[in-house]
Amino acid sequence: MAVTHIFFAVFALVLVYKSDVCSSTHVSSSPTDAAVLIVVDQSGKGHYRTIREAINAVPSKNSELIYISIKPGIYREKLVVPADKPFITLSGTDASNTIITWNDGGRIFDSATLSVMASDFVAIALTIQNTFGMRGKGIALRVSADKAAFYGCRILSYQDTLLDDYGRHYYYNCYIEGATDFICGNAASFFESCQLHSLAKAFGILTAQHRNSPSENTGFIFLGCNITGSPGGTDLGRPWGPYSRVIFGNTFMSNTVSPEGWRDWDDPRAQRTVYYGEYNCYGPGANRAKRVGWSRELSHDQSAQFLNRDIIGARSWLRPLPTHFKKRRPQHVFDVKDYFWKN
Known part of the structure; x- marks a missing residue:
């Protein structure tokens, strides 16, 4: 089931990109079509156990596509994608089983479960949740950066769920x-x-x-x-x-x-x-x-x-899913099908 859902998420992303970008003379600002692959798995079988660790591993002033593949699980984390780390993708396998959740409320700009401050960000097949409930402002997702795209995500809270702050989304x-x-x-x-x-x-x-x-x-x-x-x-x-x-x-x-x-x-x-x-x-x-x-x-x-x-x-910034992934050590490039269908 997870493979089926990630396939459709990827397929939808490719269709959207082709319909809006490929017919244009403009090109995406993405630096390359190959991405550094980082796997997050709470069982310890990936590169990191938490999403925060994976984001922290991305270097400041990043100029590469970074694809953070998040294995199913409930991730109780309050996350920020810093402004100096563009070109990050966070991808689950299915929003129903890849859940980022936190419980915070009060100040609208401080309570978000996930705050996106970096440009050229993509999220795929994730649940982003704030469980603060009816007590007041409790933002699940804050997007305060230009050029951010979300595919097949569930964004859940009660008041001010999505702070769609500024930029093009x-x-x-x-x-x-x-x-x-x-x-x-x-x-x-x-x-x-x-x-x-x-x-x-x-x-x-x-x-x-x-x-x-x-x-x-x-x-x-x-x-x-x-x-x-x-x-x-x-x-x-x-x-x-x-x-x-x-x-x-x-x-x-x-x-x-x-x-x-x-x-x-x-x-x-x-x-x-x-x-x-x-x-x-x-x-x-x-x-x-x-x-x-x-x-x-x-x-x-x-x-x-x-x-x-x-x-x-x-037309100028929506980008397709990377066609190839590469690992930092060793430097190995492989086709997207090898990862999604064998892992």
């Missing part, structure tokens, strides 16, 4: 769970084929986007996603910043979405400056008959500028 086939402002920040992010699950029973907010001026090219774009949860209690978003921008396109909205759809965070002035749009959404929660009048039902032409990965410049 891509989420594909991810499951994101929370209740209050559970996707927040001022990044330029594209969420494709993701499930957004609200835990709220009466008052929930999916997004709190933090765009502060019309000149900022930031916002959250959701394409082909699926919104689920308890009936009637969750809004699509509210403005953390006065020019907050969120668009949902071709998204299924269950009856968890409130009829009004959006909130102004008790500041009517925001109604004149936010950009909240919906295009071709469907399901019982997509009925716009009672939507707030300051949200937008977008036409095909209006939505076209948002509903593609070009809005995050993905």
Whole structure:
């Protein structure tokens, strides 16, 4: 089962890359298509027993692709990928059995289970979890760097689950769970084929986007996603910043979405400056008959500028999985199939 899931995660990554990069004249900023392989295995059969040790082993000012393969297990670790260690991939075998978990809350920038501060980061098939619960802010994932991509990951908490802080980010086939402002920040992010699950029973907010001026090219774009949860209690978003921008396109909205759809965070002035749009959404929660009048039902032409990965410049930085791995000692390069199918 693990082999099957890692195959599909890799296959999805390759498809996304080919559809968005190979047809472009731009190239990825990746230094090479071969990666240094580091294996994390709690049983002691890998290079390290903890993910923290593997990240620490990456040299400062790294310029190589680093592929950290994490064997199944529950890793109780609070992790930071430092800004001077770009080009790191953290890959599990299946998000259901490769779990990074911590329990911390309070300050929004300090509580994250995993903080990504380095550019050119990739995560595949991981659960990233903060178990702080309903007591307050408890971030599972903080992304405060440019060019980060997440494939087949589960991101779980209650309040402020995903601090999508700044930079350009891509989420594909991810499951994101929370209740209050559970996707927040001022990044330029594209969420494709993701499930957004609200835990709220009466008052929930999916997004709190933090765009502060019309000149900022930031916002959250959701394409082909699926919104689920308890009936009637969750809004699509509210403005953390006065020019907050969120668009949902071709998204299924269950009856968890409130009829009004959006909130102004008790500041009517925001109604004149936010950009909240919906295009071709469907399901019982997509009925716009009672939507707030300051949200937008977008036409095909209006939505076209948002509903593609070009809005995050993905052609220039999304990269495929490395085609070869190499070990530091001895220097040996082998095909990706040799590792995934024999280990």
